[in-house]
Amino acid sequence: CWCSAPGLGFVVFPSSAELGPVLAHLVISRAEKAIASHGRFTLGLSGGSLVSMLSKELLALPQPDCSKWVIGFCDERLVSFDDPESTFGLYKNQLFPKINIPESGILTIDSSLPVAECAEDYACKLKQVFPGEEFPVFDLLLLGMGPDGHTCSLFPGHPLLEETKKIVAPISDSPKPPPQRVTMTFPVVNAARCVAFVSTGGSKATVLKEVLEDGKASPYPAARVAPTSGELFWLIDDPAAAALTIQVERPGAGAKL
């Protein structure tokens, strides 16, 4: 591994074209590791720009055996699955039917429920899949960060940032549409064995500098992601990294995490 600090990496690529394959290899390598150690791979997906990049890059690799994969959503918008804002809907169009993951391995929200019940129902689904764990421990969570520093559906200044008990929370006043969503909380995010942020594009540059260089002193939700005992990677492209002054890794072609 070319990372200087084991388990923590700020990794910068010229563009999404170089970042994408490394992301896909990270997913496959953590899947192999998880299945070898405890018989299944639990993966939490985010929406936004991640969907098309991850779908394209995973499908470009030799087909993994996904029969032991369990996929959840780090956050989800409360809209029907055929709405273009539905994160599950997007993965259903772009990825899921093309990999051999059983339908029972995909943990979706019930979008017909009111938002508070939807969050409870989704929390119950997670608890069934992670019995006996106070907070589910995912093998890998893939996160995005908005230009306002939000991650999952945890927005700057929102009371949900302080949630310590629930594993999934409802939000009905999301500043980014659609307003009704459900989201994993920080205790779940920070319990994961590995968290990887994917952050691309110049609109993220200013906030990314504050998140990575000021850490917890920064007001941005993304800065609160610090897995208790897991790995944390930031996969960034050059436009997003433009303002950074900290030391970053710039891997060559074919690098793997």
Ligand SMILES: O=C1O[C@H](COP(=O)(O)O)[C@@H](O)[C@H](O)[C@H]1O
């Ligand atoms: O609304 C959302 O935004 C974030 C960030 O999306 P991006 O397009 O700026 O990468 C995403 O991670 C989250 O899942 C989504 O609901």
